[in-house]
Amino acid sequence: MAVTIKEIAELANVSRGTVDKVLNDRPGVKKETRQKVLKIAKELNYKPNFLGKALVQSKAHVKIGIVLTPEYNPYIQEVIAGIKRAQDEFQAFGIEVVIKMLISLEPAEQISILNELESEGAAGMAVLPIDDPTVRDKINQLVSRGIDVITFNSKIEGTNDFCFVGQDHRKGGRTAAGLLMKLLPSGGDVGVIISSYRLSCHQNRLQGFLDKLKESSSPLHVLEVQENQERKDDAFKITLEYCNQHPDLKGLYITGGGIAGVGSALNLLNLSHKIAVVCHDLIPDTLVLLKNGTVDFALGQSPDFQGYQLVKILFERLIKRQKPENKDVEIPITIATQDSL
Amino acid sequence: MAVTIKEIAELANVSRGTVDKVLNDRPGVKKETRQKVLKIAKELNYKPNFLGKALVQSKAHVKIGIVLTPEYNPYIQEVIAGIKRAQDEFQAFGIEVVIKMLISLEPAEQISILNELESEGAAGMAVLPIDDPTVRDKINQLVSRGIDVITFNSKIEGTNDFCFVGQDHRKGGRTAAGLLMKLLPSGGDVGVIISSYRLSCHQNRLQGFLDKLKESSSPLHVLEVQENQERKDDAFKITLEYCNQHPDLKGLYITGGGIAGVGSALNLLNLSHKIAVVCHDLIPDTLVLLKNGTVDFALGQSPDFQGYQLVKILFERLIKRQKPENKDVEIPITIATQDSL
DNA sequence: TTACAAAATGTGCACGAGCACAAACAGGAA
DNA sequence: TTCCTGTTTGTGCTCGTGCACATTTTGTAA
Numbered sequence: 001m002a003v004t005i006k007e008i009a010e011l012a013n014v015s016r017g018t019v020d021k022v023l024n025d026r027p028g029v030k031k032e033t034r035q036k037v038l039k040i041a042k043e044l045n046y047k048p049n050f051l052g053k054a055l056v057q058s059k060a061h062v063k064i065g066i067v068l069t070p071e072y073n074p075y076i077q078e079v080i081a082g083i084k085r086a087q088d089e090f091q092a093f094g095i096e097v098v099i100k101m102l103i104s105l106e107p108a109e110q111i112s113i114l115n116e117l118e119s120e121g122a123a124g125m126a127v128l129p130i131d132d133p134t135v136r137d138k139i140n141q142l143v144s145r146g147i148d149v150i151t152f153n154s155k156i157e158g159t160n161d162f163c164f165v166g167q168d169h170r171k172g173g174r175t176a177a178g179l180l181m182k183l184l185p186s187g188g189d190v191g192v193i194i195s196s197y198r199l200s201c202h203q204n205r206l207q208g209f210l211d212k213l214k215e216s217s218s219p220l221h222v223l224e225v226q227e228n229q230e231r232k233d234d235a236f237k238i239t240l241e242y243c244n245q246h247p248d249l250k251g252l253y254i255t256g257g258g259i260a261g262v263g264s265a266l267n268l269l270n271l272s273h274k275i276a277v278v279c280h281d282l283i284p285d286t287l288v289l290l291k292n293g294t295v296d297f298a299l300g301q302s303p304d305f306q307g308y309q310l311v312k313i314l315f316e317r318l319i320k321r322q323k324p325e326n327k328d329v330e331i332p333i334t335i336a337t338q339d340s341l
Numbered sequence: 342m343a344v345t346i347k348e349i350a351e352l353a354n355v356s357r358g359t360v361d362k363v364l365n366d367r368p369g370v371k372k373e374t375r376q377k378v379l380k381i382a383k384e385l386n387y388k389p390n391f392l393g394k395a396l397v398q399s400k401a402h403v404k405i406g407i408v409l410t411p412e413y414n415p416y417i418q419e420v421i422a423g424i425k426r427a428q429d430e431f432q433a434f435g436i437e438v439v440i441k442m443l444i445s446l447e448p449a450e451q452i453s454i455l456n457e458l459e460s461e462g463a464a465g466m467a468v469l470p471i472d473d474p475t476v477r478d479k480i481n482q483l484v485s486r487g488i489d490v491i492t493f494n495s496k497i498e499g500t501n502d503f504c505f506v507g508q509d510h511r512k513g514g515r516t517a518a519g520l521l522m523k524l525l526p527s528g529g530d531v532g533v534i535i536s537s538y539r540l541s542c543h544q545n546r547l548q549g550f551l552d553k554l555k556e557s558s559s560p561l562h563v564l565e566v567q568e569n570q571e572r573k574d575d576a577f578k579i580t581l582e583y584c585n586q587h588p589d590l591k592g593l594y595i596t597g598g599g600i601a602g603v604g605s606a607l608n609l610l611n612l613s614h615k616i617a618v619v620c621h622d623l624i625p626d627t628l629v630l631l632k633n634g635t636v637d638f639a640l641g642q643s644p645d646f647q648g649y650q651l652v653k654i655l656f657e658r659l660i661k662r663q664k665p666e667n668k669d670v671e672i673p674i675t676i677a678t679q680d681s682l
Numbered sequence: 683t684t685a686c687a688a689a690a691t692g693t694g695c696a697c698g699a700g701c702a703c704a705a706a707c708a709g710g711a712a
Numbered sequence: 713t714t715c716c717t718g719t720t721t722g723t724g725c726t727c728g729t730g731c732a733c734a735t736t737t738t739g740t741a742a
Contacts, residue, residue, distance in 0.1 A: 002433070002728095005728070005729065014691070015691060018691055018692075020731080024730080028690065028691080029689095030691090049727090049728050050728095050729095051392055051729090052728030053729055055396055055727090055728080056728085056729050057697085058392060058697070061342075092343070092390050175680040178679055178680040178681075182523070182524060183523060212680060332675070333681045334673070334675060335677070335681060337519050337520065337676065339516040340519075340676060341673075345698060346699065347699095356723075357723090361701080370721085371719080371720060374720080390699075391698095393698030393699040394700080395699095396727050397699055399728085433728095
């Protein structure tokens with residue numbers, strides 16, 4: 001049976017209010033009393049009942065702001081689904097979740113949205129940060145003003161956020177390389193299509209991919225890396241060019257969006273089942289290509305779970321206030337095949 | 342801002358107690374009053390604040406029993422970790438989790454443990470059921486006596502449990518087959534080692550594995566399926582025999598435990614990197630073999646998450662009592678490689 | 683000793699829902 | 713009308729915590 005403040009008070013021969021002051025580090029308690037209470041609380045292993053706590057505070061309306069990249073990205077749609085799920089679960093605790101989406105991928109816009117949230121009185125924020133020093137500085141400014149900020153998906157160096165939720169994208173790239181090596185043990189030409197968006201994840205994936213191939217002295221030969229804008233026609237064009245210029249292309253690695261265009265191109269050239277394809281994000285486009293065998297492996301980052309975790313972590317920080325842990329949450333890399341979904 | 346009973350009471354010109362009776366379907370309210378209250382509650386989209394609810398009931402001490410197979414299985418250890426995590430999170434709501442482990446894998450023992458839990462007054466149970474009609478009947482008896490029972494990991498047909506948490510093991514087998522096909526596009530002999538435990542999951546995995554190969558008219562040839570007791574020396578012996586009798590063995594699929602023995606045998610014969618290996622469960626033994634390249638793919642079922650979900654589902658059923666949903670929770674199949682962890 | 687702050691401690695209400703019991707009301711019989 | 717019974721409605725306390733304010737104790741100077 002859990003220990004309550006009342007029980008501690010009785011054992012220490014003081015009132016509930018005094019115990020409350022001690023446990024919440026408020027002034028107005030004699031040193032000896034404080035220590036006596038602290039000792040008893042420790043002995044009984046007191047843990048505040050957060051139901052009582054939350055009930056009291058549920059009128060306070062803690063606001064959480066979440067800053068996402070533009071909504072046309074299906075990955076973002078799933079993150080939002082997870083956020084909404086968490087919102088349902090935690091709204092009884094008096095938290096309010098506000099989602100703000102960028103229109104562009106400009107640092108200036110992200111900063112102005114962060115300012116907006118601050119002026120709306122958000123006590124906590126989760127940000128998918130654009131990889132830019134001005135964004136980093138803004139985040140650090142918010143932290144120094146006492147706002148709990150966590151970043152997710154793409155890590156940027158030098159931020160004082162108390163927690164990062166996301167994948168190790170280098171590891172994602174390494175995993176992709178490992179898979180292509182398994183699919184193509186005898187080597188061959190491999191093309192890489194990378195997103196041109198200014199999010200650190202794509203560069204990191206590429207880096208991991210190249211590192212892994214180098215380390216294992218793989219017989220795979222990486223062609224010139226092509227950038228695309230995560231658009232279907234863009235990726236389509238790049239794939240066609242790869243195939244035309246390298247008739248014995250054996251594999252493709254796509255770090256970001258535009259996968260549907262790759263599929264169309266391979267289909268057009270009748271190469272769907274002849275070229276090994278590894279890509280990221282389990283969005284509807286990818287699922288179709290996985291099912292019909294065009295894509296061999298799709299790597300995922302559980303966006304729904306990620307969105308849910310964002311809210312949960314901020315909730316635990318803001319409402320439960322249990323531990324000021326600075327622990328990053330690494331989202332595992334999921335690997336999907338034709339049969340696994 | 343959420344609607345409270347008090348607000349409904351004021352709008353309906355009745356007292357809190359009356360509203361309470363209506364919303365909890367208790368007698369002693371005039372028909373017209375009941376309907377008036379119901380109408381207002383619906384209009385305002387009233388949802389009970391479960392903090393208040395839980396606070397009141399937190400003294401009631403709802404007991405949840407969880408019945409697991411023997412503890413020497415590392416998979417079970419991780420399930421337990423997830424259960425403990427959930428326990429920490431939900432104990433404030435007055436739930437008590439009791440874990441009972443089988444010693445044997447005998448139906449009779451499982452039934453006696455279920456009886457034990459019932460006599461201890463468990464309001465909910467989560468059971469990893471042994472595939473036996475007597476167990477099925479016992480579960481149905483508990484359900485008919487008003488105990489909320491969920492099954493997990495291995496589904497058995499004909500139970501009235503309100504929810505099953507676990508994988509589609511046939512799909513797991515199919516996935517394994519698909520991976521071996523990718524690793525061995527030109528075909529060859531493949532051995533299968535299956536656990537002899539009486540849990541439906543192993544048979545289902547085998548079934549899915551064979552189905553997939555058949556459907557895709559794969560050039561892989563499956564050798565006689567060997568049973569093992571999930572023991573290292575057992576799997577070691579089987580692997581040696583496979584390799585001796587079929588010098589050009591190309592792949593192995595292991596549905597259950599004993600993977601360490603497979604590794605030792607392959608290592609001894611210097612075949613670790615020459616034979617494709619796909620196995621189940623991300624237990625420490627598997628991780629070692631994944632890292633050193635002996636195992637190509639390991640399929641997982643997120644045991645920690647599974648354990649957490651068991652408690653969470655029973656909590657939502659017993660404490661929140663929100664929806665009597667009969668929804669199964671399908672645990673996704675995770676695929677791990679050398680690089681992905 | 684008294685006076686009077688300042689420090690220390692205690693008390694009461696709030697949060698939202700549940701539940702036991704009290705109070706008010708209706709209808710019928712004498 | 714009075715009395716009784718059963719139905720319907722209202723009240724007050726509980727759960728554990730936080731916070732404002734009331735009360736008591738302490739220390740110090742007059």
